[in-house]
Amino acid sequence: MVGFSDMNVIVTGAATGLGAATAIGLARAGVSRLVLNYSSSKEACEATAEACRAAGAHVVRVVQGDVSSDEDCRRIVTAAADWGAVHALVNNAGTTMHVPHGALDQLSADDFHRIYGVNTVGPFQMVRAARSLLEAGANAWGIPASVVNVSSIAGISGIGSSIAYVGSKAALNGITLSLARALAPLIRVNALCPGYMDTPWFVKGTGQDAADKLRESVKQTTPLNAAPTPDDVAEAAVFLAGPGSRFMTGEIVPYDAGSRLTGPGPRKR
Template sequence: MSKDGLCAVITGSASGLGAATAAILAKDGARLVINYSSSAKEAEATAEQCRQLGAAEVVVVQGDVSKDEDCKKIVAAAAKWGRIDALVNNAGVTKHVAHDDLDGLSAEDFQWIYGINTIGPYQMVRAARSLLEASAKASGRAAAVVNVSSMAGLSGAGSSVAYAASKGALNSITLSLARALAPAIRVNTVCPGYIDTPWFTKGRGADAATKVREAVIARVPLHAASTAEDIAQLICFLATPPSGHMTGELVRMDAGMHLLSVRA
């Protein structure tokens, strides 16, 4: 999987899955835009790690993808390269609310979650379109957009109704844009199940997060808790030429969790 010289923009890449994706691309000399919303210290640490791993260039940009002007600012950081070969829409948020707690989510909660998880990726593609098309023109192959969704968007489960709905909408956007932007830009989505990152710890506390992890390992067919690096490998595949004939795909990676809904 050659990524030498790849120009990539990764939103929400200060830590977790975004940082793991950046690290993999960095090892083969990619040029990277690292984006963060509030965690500047983490973003700079990730950028330095990427430089040490071999990235040709790393630029750190603050920006909230729910704001159109910030999306334009993030993309502008790659303008000096004259192209974007891969855009990874990884930034995401949630609010942990039981699905039967209908009073636990307000209209403002929905707007905040949709703003980042659903509208943000759309705005990022719109802002990056000309540079993605420039990549296709220069290389003779389609540039890549990889959206990071969730199994929640396919199952209606997950951390809250609003989160699941936002990811379901992102899946639909993937199909729409894959049709609309071909042949210059291909658009695919990764739908992870459980990922062993601080996501659950921040949302539910350390004890609850440990119980979730143990329950996942016990239940899923592969008896595994996927790491950020596991999912990042799939993202990098979809972001690079080996997946060049894939577009409009919603690719599950959940250690077999989806199989639990069907009993032999």
């Protein structure tokens, strides 16, 4: 069976949070060639690249791009073109707004378009841009290449930072199923649905005090009494990207410490 060292991987939204943790986790697993994308945080993404190199990756390329732009998606993929193949694409780039679900007047059509553009259209455009390289990776590997769409438990349970965010992730789950059917047998496509993750998103969106209270609430209310970190969730992303999950496709995978079992609760990532 091929190992991670045979893989060329693209990770979008790799500057911080789950994207950075996944990129570093892939490097630790043995991936030697990575393309890391960022939208605005160049310094943070360069730091992630250095951490990947320290973890063993031999070639790490950093590319700026907004995945809501098809031109930018194609440019991100072009950074891996000279490798001749891509074996995994992790669509992690995402955005949101923190708006109470009952505050309908606080969400505009432009807000929906922006959130859908990054969270839903972006992954589709990345897959379309990378399709030929992913198919080449499957042919070189002898097993399907992998696409990991980072979705959210919000898209399953209807809870999250805003209704627009919920809708974008539910749509991404549906697109995952369609792409899994359309791209088989050379490319497999799965969605990873984290619940709460202890990331700067919550501090940025709600403030430090509210973020601290949310973390403690999650620990008390999830069946596993846990508030996962990006490093925790990255382990699942690495598994879905790697050869150990080679017979999985079209799966919508919750990774939420069991929070969906408890019904509506605190806002999730």
